[in-house]
Amino acid sequence: MPLNLEDIARLAGVSRSTVSRVVNQHPNVSARTREKVSQVIRDQNFHPNPVAQMLVTQRTQLIGIFVSQTATTFFNDQSAYFPTVIQGIADIANNQNYGTLLWLGSNDNESSQGSLYRRITHNRLTDGVIVVSASNSRQLVSRLVEMSVSFVAIEKPRDFADRVTYVTIDNVGAAHMAVQHLIGLGRRKIGTIAGPLENTDAAERLAGYHRAMHEAGLPVHPDWVVSGDFTAENGYTGMQALLKQGVEAVVTGSDQIALGALRALQAAGVGVPDDVALVGFDDLPAATNVTPQLTTVHHPIREKGAYATRLLLDLLEENIHEPQQIFLPTHLVIRQSCGALNVPTSVKVQ
Amino acid sequence: MPLNLEDIARLAGVSRSTVSRVVNQHPNVSARTREKVSQVIRDQNFHPNPVAQMLVTQRTQLIGIFVSQTATTFFNDQSAYFPTVIQGIADIANNQNYGTLLWLGSNDNESSQGSLYRRITHNRLTDGVIVVSASNSRQLVSRLVEMSVSFVAIEKPRDFADRVTYVTIDNVGAAHMAVQHLIGLGRRKIGTIAGPLENTDAAERLAGYHRAMHEAGLPVHPDWVVSGDFTAENGYTGMQALLKQGVEAVVTGSDQIALGALRALQAAGVGVPDDVALVGFDDLPAATNVTPQLTTVHHPIREKGAYATRLLLDLLEENIHEPQQIFLPTHLVIRQSCGALNVPTSVKVQ
């Protein structure tokens, strides 16, 4: 039986209201009273019941985080996408005294997915929602829009993009930059192993590749472009296909893909970067755990979560009224796999 | 302004109480009334306010998940420990109509850690708590015990182990099994690269190594045992040290360590498994992404989360009263790196 306001009031010889004022730091309390009440609160280790506060204030100080099944399944293997985003969110939320309620996309059938969505959209427990990996969550995004729930998307949603506040990166520009870098190093026959093209990010990165090739006046043979999911397996098989095309360089849709591609190259005895230059995307910790270390596009995953949270809180505090689209900056991290550095030894596998 | 019970009651021409009975599936409602009310609820898409329910029932249907800073930082890189545990928890919780509130160990100073702990132990918002990676959360565990909060630990806590309900694996037995396997394959000079010894699991795995060596009557030179954290870096440097000792086989405290060790072996031009056999621990997806594929102890990470959640719910529903210690089964996954299979080609890096 924890104590309540009334108990503290009795112990301090004041009224419930006065204790409430002290707890909420309301100015109209005399210094003497405030001190007396604070002392009792401290002695009793009193914490007001947040549920009662929620009921009366109609604010829960809770934000919901939805992570799609796709994101948890495909990203959580070596890529630390999901935990990294969550950390970015939790950091900011905790600092601003918000709690985080986590929903993971169910791995069950469609109907249980629907009931989860219903629970998210009709939940009266969160003040707002962050949708992680929004481009994989079309249905949820459209429901949230429809029910006018306060929410922020991470990654560009496939629908309603102009009506939704979201945080993403300039995928086109980033991929463009990677390809341009390879062109600058003298590579001409550049192929790409893209991610799943129904995913906005993967599609945009591919677009960036095409744009850079086009701008440089370089041809793109259709067989130089392969796509699959974001995994190392896709990178491995994709690379095998590209090797048949005799490409001189490859940009990939993710570091995972690049890591798989690297294995395929090494298995085939192809020198990296001497024979084929390779560029990843994401800058995962794993990119530095291979030889040669991966040149890659730095992807501010944690910052995405943090920025989205700041936006959501601004939205909830009504500091923002119009939907905002935020593109966080990326940059190329040049390591060994692109050939821009003079690597002391080129490693081959026989 | 969402509707409330009273609104539905008015629309259905009954009383608040009757609507409440329908919502809660109370038996004492006539079939006609039940149908009439259900219709209105469906039409209006009514969902009772969970906060009001919480206040009156004194149950929130929410469980808290605490993940220590150590776990998020050290495990989240390629190892998918954190997201995998969370998935196990969320699966069960969602199925039983519980929500999950996530707290991540702060990366700030000690004092903010303390305030987070205070918030967790005094929170009146969750019915119970799961502590992920309890052996890294001594303070929190002791506070939870002290405040008699309902909680379940994942991994064996360092203190109060007999008074706490926890879910772990038999680390000693698992490591013992791995070493025994190598001995059975004819290896004698077996070294180990352990995880951080202040971590219970790492320490227990090391104990299993010692026990197996002792039982087989094999000597253990102090220099055959190195330890550090659970990372690939530690594996890399640890392996370099063990190579100087001329070991024939190495068991490791984690797959991450083993992956780093493998890189060190390949960088040194040592054949795996021909010259040195290698066994990992965890069975991460990444264990199959290298050549040779890693023989490793399968660690049921997701199941740990799921089991802990079932226990917590049983605790909350008062189906259990005594602390329980659960040891989930592990098994050895034999792949190429231990030399038990006839691998077609042994890969060397020159």
Added chain:
DNA sequence: AACAACTTTGGGAGCGCTCCCAAAACACTA
């Protein structure tokens, strides 16, 4: 038809807070 026994329904109280308003206390001025 009258009564008992059971089923169904409605309304009050209360969970622990916040917010509003009015009363009390205090400070100052004429």
Added chain:
DNA sequence: TAGTGTTTTGGGAGCGCTCCCAAAGTTGTT
């Protein structure tokens, strides 16, 4: 000292539910 304005305090109402109890309705028996 009376009167004004300001600060501080207390108590009622109400957030949206559940639970209890009593009233009303229904059924069956003699």
